[in-house]
Amino acid sequence: MSKRLFIDLEVCNKHLEVAVPCSYFYHPDNKGVISLRELATFAIICRQCDEAPCVKSCPQDALEKQEDGTLKRYNMRCISCKSCAYACPFGTILPEVIPYAVSQCDYCLDRLGEAEEPLCVKRCPVEGMVDYREVKEEPEKDIYFVGEHLAVHARHWEKVEAEAK
Amino acid sequence: MVEKDMLKEIKDKLSEKILKVYEKSPRRIYIDLKPEDIPSAASFIFKDLKARFATASGVDTRKHIEILYHFAFDSLSKIVSLRTLLDREKPEIESLTSIIKGTEWIEREIHELLGVNFRNHPNLKKLLMAEDYPPPGQYPLRRDFSG
Amino acid sequence: MAKTIIPIGPYHPLQEEPEFFRLHVEGEKVVDLDIEIGYNHRAIEKLAESKTYDQVPFLVERICGICSTSHPIACVQAIEDVGGVEVPERALYIRSLIGELERIHSHLLWLGLAGHFLGYNTVWMWVWRYREPVLDIFERISGNRNHYAMIKPGGVRRDIEDSDIPAIEKGVDDLVPALDLFKGAIVDDPVIHARTKGIGILTKEDIINYGALGPTARASGVDIDVRRDHPHAAYGLVDWNVITREEGDVFAKVVVRVLEMYESVKIIKQCLKKLKKVKGEIDAKVKEIPPGEGIGHYEAPRGEVLHYVLSDGTNRPARYKVRAPSYMNIPTNETAVIGETVSDATIILAAVDPCYCCTERVAVIDEGTGKRTPLTGQDLVRLSQEKTKKIADELGLPMEGRLQGISK
Amino acid sequence: MELLKSIGYFIIFPGFLFTAVVGLLASWIDRKVTALVQWRKGPPILQSLYDIVKLMGKETIVPQGSSRLTFLLSPLFGLSAVILVSTLLWRTIISPSTTFLGDLIVVLYLLTIPSLAVIMGGFASRNPLASLGASREMKLILAYELPFILVALIPVIKAGTIRMGEILSYQLDNGIVIGSLSGIIGFLVAILCMQAKLALVPFDMAEAETEIMGGTYIEYSGAPLAIYKLTRAMMLFVVPMFLVCIYCGGIDFGHGWLHILLGVLKYVGLLVVIILIRNTAPRVRIDQAMKFFWGKMTGLAIVGIVLAFLGV
Amino acid sequence: MSLKLKALTKSPWVFHICTGSCNNCDIEILDLLTPRFDIERFGMIKVGSIRHADVLLVTGAVSRKAGPRLKRLYEQAPKPCLVVAIGSCALGQGIFKGSYNMPEPVDKYIPVDAYIPGCPPKPEAMIMGVVKLIEKLRGK
Ligand code: SF4
Ligand code: SF4
Ligand code: SF4
Numbered sequence A: 001m002s003k004r005l006f007i008d009l010e011v012c013n014k015h016l017e018v019a020v021p022c023s024y025f026y027h028p029d030n031k032g033v034i035s036l037r038e039l040a041t042f043a044i045i046c047r048q049c050d051e052a053p054c055v056k057s058c059p060q061d062a063l064e065k066q067e068d069g070t071l072k073r074y075n076m077r078c079i080s081c082k083s084c085a086y087a088c089p090f091g092t093i094l095p096e097v098i099p100y101a102v103s104q105c106d107y108c109l110d111r112l113g114e115a116e117e118p119l120c121v122k123r124c125p126v127e128g129m130v131d132y133r134e135v136k137e138e139p140e141k142d143i144y145f146v147g148e149h150l151a152v153h154a155r156h157w158e159k160v161e162a163e164a165k
Numbered sequence B: 001m002v003e004k005d006m007l008k009e010i011k012d013k014l015s016e017k018i019l020k021v022y023e024k025s026p027r028r029i030y031i032d033l034k035p036e037d038i039p040s041a042a043s044f045i046f047k048d049l050k051a052r053f054a055t056a057s058g059v060d061t062r063k064h065i066e067i068l069y070h071f072a073f074d075s076l077s078k079i080v081s082l083r084t085l086l087d088r089e090k091p092e093i094e095s096l097t098s099i100i101k102g103t104e105w106i107e108r109e110i111h112e113l114l115g116v117n118f119r120n121h122p123n124l125k126k127l128l129m130a131e132d133y134p135p136p137g138q139y140p141l142r143r144d145f146s147g
Numbered sequence C: 001m002a003k004t005i006i007p008i009g010p011y012h013p014l015q016e017e018p019e020f021f022r023l024h025v026e027g028e029k030v031v032d033l034d035i036e037i038g039y040n041h042r043a044i045e046k047l048a049e050s051k052t053y054d055q056v057p058f059l060v061e062r063i064c065g066i067c068s069t070s071h072p073i074a075c076v077q078a079i080e081d082v083g084g085v086e087v088p089e090r091a092l093y094i095r096s097l098i099g100e101l102e103r104i105h106s107h108l109l110w111l112g113l114a115g116h117f118l119g120y121n122t123v124w125m126w127v128w129r130y131r132e133p134v135l136d137i138f139e140r141i142s143g144n145r146n147h148y149a150m151i152k153p154g155g156v157r158r159d160i161e162d163s164d165i166p167a168i169e170k171g172v173d174d175l176v177p178a179l180d181l182f183k184g185a186i187v188d189d190p191v192i193h194a195r196t197k198g199i200g201i202l203t204k205e206d207i208i209n210y211g212a213l214g215p216t217a218r219a220s221g222v223d224i225d226v227r228r229d230h231p232h233a234a235y236g237l238v239d240w241n242v243i244t245r246e247e248g249d250v251f252a253k254v255v256v257r258v259l260e261m262y263e264s265v266k267i268i269k270q271c272l273k274k275l276k277k278v279k280g281e282i283d284a285k286v287k288e289i290p291p292g293e294g295i296g297h298y299e300a301p302r303g304e305v306l307h308y309v310l311s312d313g314t315n316r317p318a319r320y321k322v323r324a325p326s327y328m329n330i331p332t333n334e335t336a337v338i339g340e341t342v343s344d345a346t347i348i349l350a351a352v353d354p355c356y357c358c359t360e361r362v363a364v365i366d367e368g369t370g371k372r373t374p375l376t377g378q379d380l381v382r383l384s385q386e387k388t389k390k391i392a393d394e395l396g397l398p399m400e401g402r403l404q405g406i407s408k
Numbered sequence D: 001m002e003l004l005k006s007i008g009y010f011i012i013f014p015g016f017l018f019t020a021v022v023g024l025l026a027s028w029i030d031r032k033v034t035a036l037v038q039w040r041k042g043p044p045i046l047q048s049l050y051d052i053v054k055l056m057g058k059e060t061i062v063p064q065g066s067s068r069l070t071f072l073l074s075p076l077f078g079l080s081a082v083i084l085v086s087t088l089l090w091r092t093i094i095s096p097s098t099t100f101l102g103d104l105i106v107v108l109y110l111l112t113i114p115s116l117a118v119i120m121g122g123f124a125s126r127n128p129l130a131s132l133g134a135s136r137e138m139k140l141i142l143a144y145e146l147p148f149i150l151v152a153l154i155p156v157i158k159a160g161t162i163r164m165g166e167i168l169s170y171q172l173d174n175g176i177v178i179g180s181l182s183g184i185i186g187f188l189v190a191i192l193c194m195q196a197k198l199a200l201v202p203f204d205m206a207e208a209e210t211e212i213m214g215g216t217y218i219e220y221s222g223a224p225l226a227i228y229k230l231t232r233a234m235m236l237f238v239v240p241m242f243l244v245c246i247y248c249g250g251i252d253f254g255h256g257w258l259h260i261l262l263g264v265l266k267y268v269g270l271l272v273v274i275i276l277i278r279n280t281a282p283r284v285r286i287d288q289a290m291k292f293f294w295g296k297m298t299g300l301a302i303v304g305i306v307l308a309f310l311g312v
Numbered sequence E: 001m002s003l004k005l006k007a008l009t010k011s012p013w014v015f016h017i018c019t020g021s022c023n024n025c026d027i028e029i030l031d032l033l034t035p036r037f038d039i040e041r042f043g044m045i046k047v048g049s050i051r052h053a054d055v056l057l058v059t060g061a062v063s064r065k066a067g068p069r070l071k072r073l074y075e076q077a078p079k080p081c082l083v084v085a086i087g088s089c090a091l092g093q094g095i096f097k098g099s100y101n102m103p104e105p106v107d108k109y110i111p112v113d114a115y116i117p118g119c120p121p122k123p124e125a126m127i128m129g130v131v132k133l134i135e136k137l138r139g140k
């Protein structure tokens, strides 16, 4: 089991104002965590509505549903008008995570030695919410894998439905 | 020249020197080489295959400084780019000025903006910026440049 | 003989800089030339990394106010090259249309200034008068006389209305008699012949070695034109010719430029015709630019502009590289100007069309004492003008008389 | 009373004020005609006056390392010379009897002073560009002064007197000088010399291209520049007027308005000739100019003198 | 208002300084001299020596190399001397803001009397800008 970057969305979303330094190098003002939050949100929190209000509300046709039902925001089209954030009935999309200049996270793959951890982990002021460690996917603990390098702690909506029954 | 020939000739001639050939699209070809093989390859492409020297560009990729020499084959509508990676700590490569006169300025520019040392360049001084800026050891196009 | 240094410059708005020439002179002969640039370095390549792909065309448009649409076209082509974007046909025609209109305005601008350098101040005034209608067309299409902001990744920003086409057509048609006038006044003028023929010669080898481009190269018999060699925009879809000349002197460059304007008129008219027929989208609505590299080029009035973009999958380039034509052309002056006389220097330096500012301020430095001694840029222009007039006299052709002649 | 009158002559009419007004008008005509040739509209009629008044109000910068006194005084030097010439000239024109022996020589002398002033100022400003302009100007004076004096002698020979008043009276009685072959030759040479004296194309090499904007004037600003400009404008009036006097019979104030009008027309005609030359002739290099004046022009002038002696 | 200024408004001689622009503003300034705009009508002429200048037309976003020169030129100009910043670049560095080679806009180097916005401003706008400046002077 290899190490994964781990973020706790539940906590993250309570600290919207904090910006974490990132060591992604192509763009100096990059904040990779923001892109990870968007990725995680669309993968786990979004209800994947059939007739998605967010998609309909987008004046730029920047949001599209992928074949697997997840949302994708196309960065060449989005003008960061935040209409989608207001349209979503579940409050899934936070205005803070859809910036105009998109950020990128490459998981620091090429510059991470065995002992090191990414800059964002070292520098996040809210303790323990970004981490780089070996994790197991444990849905019962609300820990899910997104992609190959990311693990997220967040309440999955399916689970909420199950509790409602 | 027919297009297959061009690529084939390059491959034949430079065979073992080529690290990788990447045909991105029918009109764009990238060839990776070691820094020390660049002069001979450039000379072959420019002098023997009669390509037009378009320009050179450099990128800071954190571990390396990547230099690309772009050559245009106008009759074939193709651009061939020779790519090489230089050590970021001490980026150095042989100057092409003795082969292609037109590289003089662009090498000076890369020297100034990325800190690459072109060996045997006839006039490797600043091209663009004032004498007192940026501070020595700072190169604007490097990622860690603080301005 | 005492060696004198004449610095010319700085201001010239090249890709990133006005340039600064230092002529080393012995008596009347130019023996060496130093070129210094950088007064105009605006760090556009670095700035581009912080702008989104939608903003970069605006930025590169402001590399230069003369070739102001060539850079955006090259830029979006580089971006489209990364993403493999298919541009709608109608947009291609509009791109070419704008590009060719710009070529005309740019060549006219140069022609006027060349006239000024040769002492035909009246020609400058007249040529620029005929440049105005071209700018009016731009204003009609785009709302601005320069910096048209027409180009975007995937297409163009504004459509050309059918109702505007007749007016554009008329404007272009009206240009032809004016072009004939200038052709008569300049290309067939014996004084201009005497003044520009055999001067500042660049051989084919020089061109290839320096990688010189555009009219500078074509005037030396190097048959390159990326509009034809690497077809882009609508140039593969319309019928036109590449103008070349063998001589390589200043005169050949004048001729190439003048004749190119006729070709531009031809292209514009074909584009307008197509625009009436080819309807539809003008924008491919690009979704995202994948990671990768791309190269875009465009034949600007002064030669190929080449843009290189490295994308990392965000909506901003990770590295942006611009190579303007003058960047390759200006160093050729080292060869062209050496061995010529000082009075010819201006027109030779100007022949590659490095925009106007460079000749603005000049002083002479005496190498021995390091003292500044007297020869101004204006002196150079004057020397140049004097020579024209002398030749006019020798040929028994009073200058103004002929100028009056063409005014009618 | 006499003193007051003389001062009046000097300052108001026909000295400073009058000459200045006409001179400024002349320089406006010059700019306007040039503009029209270039399809432009050109400046308003009072433009030259505005320029002068504005310059008077500007800061005067004395360049570092220059000889302050010479730098500031040389424009005044030139200006007073022109005023003197004008006063002399007009007094002679109005009443040819108030003339004194050798006034022609005095006028000739005085007319070189504005150029000398320019040279002095140019050297004083210690600017290399200005020094170059000044040395060119010096060469130019050397070049044109000889033929100019020679052709000024032609009317003298014809009239047999060295008093300007008498030359005028002679012309009244015996027809104007230009009416003879020697007169025509002399006048032609004189016009070209005048072009050089006025530093107009084709002989404006002392200044860089845009007229007064370069060369000797480069370091001047404010009032001294204004005075230079004014002097030039006045020269544009005085020098042609001088030629009109000795070659074309001046302005005849004794025989009614028609004759006065004719006199004015003579001047305007000559001014237009100057402007046309300036707008159509090629500018020459300084060495060419010297060759031209010492060779062709001097030769022609001598021919003129010989002819004048022969009474042709 | 003094006669000084009044005369200045009637005969503003301009000197053009480019501090790192895209050239377009500069071309449009040159355009002012040509038949369509012909600013000599207003007594404006473009002069070649800074000593003769009444109005400095400054374009461009001021590169590091050009900044010191701009300052020096301003000091050399005889006062009163007006400064007109032309184009978005000269106003607030326009699109070049943030460039490492352009630390500060024109008015951080020298005092500016009038700002003419636009990229580039139309020639008419430039004429109007200068006219407004003149009106302001007259109104004083
Ligand atoms: S990564 Fe850290 S700083 Fe950023 S939002 Fe999450 S908890 Fe807050
Ligand atoms: S893992 Fe690296 S690239 Fe990703 S957000 Fe953290 S520091 Fe940035
Ligand atoms: S923020 Fe972007 S994705 Fe959302 S509605 Fe606006 S354009 Fe569409």
Ligand code: SF4
Pocket: A081
């Ligand atoms: S300010 Fe708001 S409404 Fe106006 S253009 Fe920008 S995003 Fe649209």
Ligand code: SF4
Pocket: A046, A047, A048, A049, A052, A053, A054, A055, A071, A087, A088, A089, A090, A091, A092, A093
């Ligand atoms: S509206 Fe909200 S929940 Fe529904 S698809 Fe859009 S983001 Fe997801």
Ligand code: SF4
Pocket: C012, C013, C014, C015, C063, C064, C065, C066, C067, C300, C302, C324, C325, C326, C353, C354, C355
């Ligand atoms: S070559 Fe073109 S882009 Fe470069 S400065 Fe000249 S006009 Fe501008």
Ligand code: SF4
Pocket: none
């Ligand atoms: S022209 Fe339009 S977009 Fe540009 S600054 Fe003005 S209002 Fe904004």
Ligand code: SF4
Pocket: C062, C065, C147, E021, E022, E023, E024, E025, E026, E059, E060, E086, E087, E088, E089, E090, E094, E118, E119, E120, E121
């Ligand atoms: S304001 Fe615009 S047109 Fe003027 S120099 Fe700047 S970028 Fe160019």
